Amino acid sequence: MIDLGISKLALIGAVALIVIGPEKxxxxxxxxxxxxxxxxRYVADVKAEVNRSMELDELKKMKESMETAARDVESSVSTGASDFExxxxEATTGLNGSAMSSGSDLSALGDGSFPTYKHPKKNWRTKQTAMPHWYKARTGVRTRAQSGAARVARFRPRSTSVSPR
Structure with a gap:
């Protein structure tokens, strides 16, 4: 690069002062x-753009390597699964007939039939919340929760202020 020292800058300043003049x-x-x-700023923007493009290329290479690694793992798992099957x-060929005939539940499942769905008993909370509000109000069921302090304040007898004469 250009080596500009203090002496060279002073020389350039003196020449500029003489050529341009002190007013301009x-x-x-x-x-x-x-x-x-x-x-x-333009040079910094260009550098940043070059760095971004280099990082993008690196990310693309990393993505490709991850995809190939995922494909390799998938293929190894699929071959391992087929070997396991x-x-x-082979291990369960002799067990199919003897294991199914020993238990009554297992024999029912071996026929291809599944146990039927049995609906649970009705929930009493569901039944209670299905009551209409007018019925709850008539029978005295509380519909809103109230704190103890609020309940005391609500039912406290009102004091009548009697002024002594």
């Missing part, structure tokens, strides 16, 4: 400063 020098310096700032069927 501050305006030119401001213009040069803004242009240099814009150039630095083969060994399971």
């Amino acid at each position: 020098l501050p305006r030119v310096a401001r213009t040069v400063g803004t242009l240099l700032g814009k150039a630095q 083969k060994s399971w069927s």
Whole structure:
């Protein structure tokens, strides 16, 4: 790069003062400063864009490697599952007839029939909440919860203020 020391900057400043003049020098310096700032921001934006594109390429490579690893795992699991199914069927070939005939529940399941669904008894809470509000009010069922302090304040007898004469 260009090596600019203090002596070289002083020389450039002196030449600019002589060529441009003392009246226009501050305006030119401001213009040069803004242009240099814009150039630095542009270079920083370009660097950031290049870094983003490099990171994107790395992420794409990582995604591809993860997909291939997932495919390898999937294929190994599927081959392992087929091997397990083969060994399971070989191990249980002699057990099918003897195990099903020993228990009455297992023989029912061996026929392909399943136990029927039995509905549970009705829930008394469901039945109680199905009462209409007018019936609850008539029979005195509480419909709103109330704290103890609120209940005391509600049912406290009102004090009649009798003024002594």
